[in-house]
Amino acid sequence: MALLAAAFLTSCSSSSENSDETDMVSEATAYSFDTNNTKLTWTAFKTPEKVGVPGTFDDISIDGNSFVINTYSVNSGVPDRDMKIKEFFFGNLSDSLITGSYGTAVDGKIPVTLKMNGVEKTFDFDLAETDSTTVVSGTIDIISDFSGNAALEGIHEACKELHMGKTWSDVTLSVVQSK
Numbered sequence: 001m002a003l004l005a006a007a008f009l010t011s012c013s014s015s016s017e018n019s020d021e022t023d024m025v026s027e028a029t030a031y032s033f034d035t036n037n038t039k040l041t042w043t044a045f046k047t048p049e050k051v052g053v054p055g056t057f058d059d060i061s062i063d064g065n066s067f068v069i070n071t072y073s074v075n076s077g078v079p080d081r082d083m084k085i086k087e088f089f090f091g092n093l094s095d096s097l098i099t100g101s102y103g104t105a106v107d108g109k110i111p112v113t114l115k116m117n118g119v120e121k122t123f124d125f126d127l128a129e130t131d132s133t134t135v136v137s138g139t140i141d142i143i144s145d146f147s148g149n150a151a152l153e154g155i156h157e158a159c160k161e162l163h164m165g166k167t168w169s170d171v172t173l174s175v176v177q178s179k
Contacts, residue, residue, distance in 0.1 A: 030104050035062055038177040040069075045168035046159070052172075053081075069098040088154040093117040102136075110136055117146045125173070136175040143169045 040060065043052040059073035071090040074082050090096060094117050103111040105127045113122040125138030142148035148169075156167035 032065075033062060033175070033177055035060065037179075038175060041174050041176075043172045043174075045170065046163040046166065048164060048166045050166075050168060055082075055085075065103070066101045067099070071096050071098060084158050085155065088158040089151045092151040092154040093148065112136070112138065114140065114146075117148050117151070119146045121145050132179055134177045134179065137173065139170055139172050141170050 039056065041054055041056050043054045045052055053076065055074060055076035057069050057071070057073045058075050059070035061068045071093070072086050074085050074090065076082055076085065098114060098116045100112060100114040102113070108127055109124040110127040111122050112125045113120060115121075121140075123138050123140065125136050128135045128137075140146070142152050152167060152169055156163065159167065
């Protein structure tokens with residue numbers, strides 16, 4: 001779950017999206033996430049057409065229901081883009097770590113607390129399961145949720161031409177644990 005916090009960026013390249021059909025979890029359930037079977041992905045958006053740019057982080061630590069993400073381990077699959085994200089987005093935040101925790105799932109929702117840029121906020125993310133996976137997903141807004149105006153402006157200016165003048169502040173997060 002540690003993986004949840006991540007990735008919040010708007011990047012300089014193209015991407016794809018994918019979705020899985022799942023059943024919502026409807027009972028109170030405590031979850032444990034194993035980093036070996038769990039993957040966090042984020043999708044940031046660029047261009048007026050809102051093209052998604054996916055990525056993850058390579059350095060995530062989990063301790064119980066708490067997690068720490070090293071933002072400088074961002075991995076979008078494009079090294080040049082990752083350097084821009086590190087310098088112009090994460091370099092404009094107050095800290096290079098994203099920390100957080102998650103609570104007990106109830107009725108298809110799980111509370112996830114994220115701390116980024118000195119701001120801590122709790123979100124009710126969706127929780128769904130299939131026979132083979134548990135999926136936690138939600139959306140954050142870099143500006144309204146984490147006062148990340150300088151970070152968003154930094155990546156926007158660095159990638160203005162590639163983003164065709166539009167860098168979006170919302171980022172979708174997904175944590176998938178294989179069973």
